[in-house]
Amino acid sequence: MSSEMIAEYEVSHGKAKAFYERYERKDELQHQTHFCPGCGHGQTHKMLAKAIDELGIQNRTILVGPVGCGVFTYYYYDVGNISAAHGRATAVATGVKRSRPESIVIDYQGDGDLAAIGSAEILHAANRGEHITVIFVNNAIYSMTGGQLAPTTLLGQKTATSPEGRNAANEGYPLHVCELLATLEAPVYIERVGLGDNKQIMQAARAIKRAVENQVRGLGFSLIEVLSPCPTLFKMTPVEAQRWVRDVMEKTFPLGVFRDRTKEAQPRALPEAAPALDRIPQILGVANEDLPEGNPAVHDETAADLDLAVRVAGFGGQGVLLLGEVLAEAGLDAGLEVSWLPSYGPEMRSGTSNCHVRLATRVIDSPMVTNPDVLVAMNEPALRKFVKSVHAGGWILYNGEEFPADCEQPGVQVLACPFTEIADALGNARAGNMLMLGALLEMTGVLRDVNIDAALKRLVKNPRWTELNRRAIERGRELMRESRL
Amino acid sequence: MRKQLMKGNEAIVRSAILAGCRAFYGYPITPASEIAEAAALYMPRAGGVFLQAESEVAAINMIYGAAGAGVRSMTASSGPGISLMQEGISYMAGAELPCVIADITRGGPGLGNIAAEQGDYHQVVKGGGHGNYRTIVLAPHSVQEMADLTALAFELADRYRNPVFVLADGFIGQMMEPVEFSQTAVEPRTPDYAVTGTKETRGNLIGSLHLDIDEMEAHQGRMEAKYRHAEEHETRAEEWRTADAEIVLTGYGIMGRILKAVAAEARADGLKIGVLRPITLFPFPKLHFQRLAKSARVFVVVEMSNGQMLEDVRLALNGARPVEFLSRVGGNVPSHGEVLEFVRKLARQSLPALHLEEECVANV
Amino acid sequence: MAYVEKQDRGQLRVDVEECKGCGLCVEACPPKVIALGERLNHYGYRTAAYKGTGCTGCGICFMACPEPGAITVMRIVNRARSVEQCMVGASECASN
Structure with a gap:
């Protein structure tokens, strides 16, 4: 600037400070953008940079750039820059903002990026x-x-992939992003602006600033759609392209505010301070002082070389998994090595359910119980499914009055009782699993009541079950003892 | 330290938070959902972020954002979800961002089923996304290793600025075993390359675009050097009674445990048999195989997939020793009895005479 | 010196290195005081140029221009400067 001018004139409209002086990240022409002459991206870039300047947030801003002509945001903006994959900028911005809530996260995307490949991401980011x-x-x-054709290409508009013009029957209709997002509850501010003439340009600058300011105020999701000329691909002069935006494009995409809840929206509360680091183990429930010591002293010496493999099977809802868990938890309490492996997935919701439990004094190699020492079969289908897997010398506990004759295996002992009915008589049919557990404990002799009590205390929080479970286990032990008489 | 009974999937989350992870973005899928469920409970309590994303595609890109902002972060999924994440994983590798991804595998391809399978080996170990990159892959075989290797995964992810997988199957994820945890939590630290929205980090850039072909090649060269360094320094495997083994059984994850049970029983029969269990699948423990090739006569690969790790074993041995293969897929598991029968049959055949083909091994 | 004559409210400066000659500023300028020059710049663009008088300093051309720093618009700070003030200004300039 000449010295004469300093004296009398001052810069009212000049390059924003949010832009780098030179674009060092570019290989060549470091004083020019990469945009074609007359491209609307340039104007939009300037409006955003101006907003950053005016709001004084350059040091807080993180700009998430797209894939498309806007890909080089990081060449130009002297703010924190993250370059996202095509369509994923809103997801990336979500990850940034949630971890850095004090930063101002601006997501810059084009129509292909946001409205086609990133349509799920923008919809859900807006909805959240x-x-x-x-x-x-x-x-x-x-x-x-x-x-090529964009989701926002106008009907009849010729593109490289709609050479005869966009045909609604083939490519559908231009996607109205603002209207679509304005059906959601969460967005605070949604406006469509244009770059079609001076008046539109001035409004676009105001809207962009407002959308950024909303975030500074902690108000929530704001989106500005900018109808923008692409003279190169419209095959028009920059001025013609600008007028096309105003005279043609705007007919499909009317300008205006589609959502404005900036007055009633409450600023977001700041996140609570993170807990002290030394509290983390406690928060996670893994702090030593919060864990039970166990009752290993009562462990039976005669079981020194214990290696018990149990398969529990039945219908979902019979307490199959819990029976196994109590066994494993009690084993841990007794200082044994244990493993518990469930069947999972839809099986948990209905139909059959089963689990593998191992208790051993030595390290357990495989948690899978293919040939159990004990099969706890809580119904006939479960029995039939696993009966052949029980090895000779093993046991089957069967929940039924009569053991099916064709299921008898050489060398396999059986205790068949209507455990569910007995449990029902005791107070609740759902305690049938605990009866079977009692029988199993009596038969194997590996765990003491103190271990079982400790396990039940950890696994069954509702006290109304405590007494019933205890009685059910005791009754199960009796049934086993009676069967031996 | 005291032990508690816990599912592998739940152990991952506790260990992750203890390791300084403060962001979890995920999408439910059987058999990995307990990881997201535990993260939903504990991550906010620890001052971190949990969000159930609209898809795995979004989840991995949220991780990209969190990692770019300098936060230790993780996600978890299973085969179909990992397929969807591959794009983001490629971008993270390209942008040199750390993260931990737990893959609790299920049956495939397609919708497959939810039973435990190991069919994700190729897409995880070989890098299922586009471009020249690798992911470090840790394969736990117990709930304790789910905890320990998750902690290690965060260290490696930061050290190499690269995604790290914890690759486990549905069994390891779903089963409960006693586990103990570190009693000290790692303090979350912000790496200096992160973009955090401050004056100091304004000059930082997270991205993977290198238009200049020489610059792109140089970038890949630096990545490749990292991977070579990892191969030299991070390879892990467990050997069990391999010193005098003529037959070496090899498998990872749940298979490693079954193989140990088999080997114990075969040893009782008088067979000289041992187990080599890769813990890192990339870098693959080639040297362990090459060293054992000097003493073992035959290697037996047992997988719950169709010969995916088998290829790496063959590459490592480079023809030095015969490699036998046993596999069950679809959710079936090569049982103790099946493997034992396979091994006994193999032992009855005359094993190839053991000539110490030093030159062959050395040329690997 | 400009202040001696009847002063324009605004001035504008075009960076010919940055201008791509799109002509949007020419179209946008309300008093029509911008034109594309006859000469090509280093990159082959006919760049915008201020006609020299008549700028109101409104800044529309700046907003219409897609390049971050191709156009700089200045506004007069104080039209009613006394001669003394002007002279002070001039002496300050001279001292620069």
Whole structure:
């Protein structure tokens, strides 16, 4: 600037400080953007940079850039920059903002990026009301890849992949992002602006600033859709392209505010301070002082070389998994090596359910019980499914009055009792599993009541079951003892 | 330290938070959902972030954002979800961002089923996304290792600025075993490359775009050097009675445990048999195989997949020793009895004479 | 010196290295005081140029221009400066 001018004139509109002085990250032409002459991205970039300057947030801003013609945001903006995969900028911005809530996260995307490949991400980010600002540049065409159909391409508009013009019967209709997002509860501010003439440009600058300011105020999700010219692919002069935005594009995409809850929206509360580091083990329930010591002293010496493999099977809801868990938990309490492996997935919800339990004095090699010492079969289908797996010398505890004759195995002992009915008589049919557990404990003799009590205390929180479970286990032990008489 | 009974999937989350992880983004899938459930409970209590994303595609990109912002972060899924994450994993490797991904595998391809299978080996160990990159892969075989290797995974992810997998099957994820945890929590630290929204980090850039071909090649060269360094320094395997073994059984995850049970029984029969269990699948423990090739006569690969790790074993041995293969898929597991029968049959055949083909092994 | 004559409310400066000659500023300028020059710049663009008088300092051209720093608009700070003030200004300039 000449010295004469300093004296009398001052800069009212100049390059924003949020831009780098030179674009060092570019290989060449470091004083120019990479945009074609007359491209709307440039104007949008300037409006955003101006907003960052005016709001004084350069040191807090993280700009998430897209894939498309806007990919090089990081060449230009002297803020924190993250370059996202195509369509994923809102997801990336979500990850940034949630971990750095004090930062101002701005997500810059084009129409292909946001409205096609990233349509799920933008919809859900908006629906969650992510505290981010989205600048959505809609130029009705895929520019970087050379002019293919965009979700926002106008009906009849010719592109490289709609050579006869967009046909609603084939490609559907132009996607109205603002209208779509305005059906959601969470967004605070949604406006569509244009770059079609001076008046539109001035409004676009105001809207962009407002969308950023909303975030500074902690208000929530704001999105500005900018109808933008692409002279190169519209095959027009920059001025013609600008007028096309105003005279043609705006007919499909009316300008205006689609959501404004900035007055009633409450600023977001700051996240609570993280707990002290030394409290983390306690929070996770893994602090030594919070864990039971166990009752290993009562462990039976005669079981020194114990290696018990149990398969529990039945219908979901019979307490199959819990029976196994109590066994494993009690084993741990007794200082044994244990493993518990469930069947899982839909089986948990209905139909059959089973689990593998091992208790051993030595390290357990495989948690899978293919040939159990004891099969706890809580119904006939379970019995039939696993009966052949029990090895000679093993046991089957069967929940039924009569053991099916065709299921008898040589060398396998059986205790068949209507455990569920007995449990029902005791107070609740659901305690049938505890009866079977009692029988199993009596038969194997590996665990003491103190271990079982400790396990039940940890696993069954509702006290109304405590007494019933205790009685059921005792009754199960009796049934086993009676069967031996 | 005291032990408690816990599912592998739940142990992962506790260990992750103790290791300084403060962001979890995920999407439910059997048999990995307990990881997200535990993270939903504990992550906010520890001052971290949990969010159930709209898809695995979104989840991994949220991780990209969190890691870019300098936060130790993780996600978890199973085969179909990991397939969807591959794009993001490639971007993270390219942008040199750390993260931990737990893959609790199930049956595939396609919707497959939810039973435990090991069919994700290729997509995880070989890098299922585009471009020249690798992920470090740790394969636990117990709930304790789920905890320990998750902690290690965060260290390795930061050390190599690269995604690290914890690859476990549905069994390891779903089963409960006694486990003990570190009693000291790692303090979350912000790495200096992170973009955190401060004046100091304004100059930082997270991205993977290198338009200049020489710059792209140089970048890949640096990544490749990292992977070579990892191969030299991070390879882990467990050997069980391999010193005099003529037959070496090899398998990872749940298979490693079954193989030990088999080997114990075969030893009782008088067979000289041992187990080599890879703990890191990338880097693959090639040297362990090459060293054992000097003394063992035959290697037996047992997988719950169709010969995926088998390829790495063959590459490592490079023809030095015969490699036998036993596999069950679809959710079936090569049982103790099946493997034992396979091994006994193999032992009855005359094993190839043991000529110490030093040159062959050395050339591997 | 400009202040001696009847002063324009605004001034504008075009960075010919940055301008791509798109002409949006020419179209946008309300008093129509910008034109594309006859000469090509280093990159082959006919760049925008201020006609020299008539700028109101409104800044529309700046907003219409896609390049971050191709156009700089200045506004007069104080039209009603006394001669003394002007002279002070001039002496300050001279001392620079």
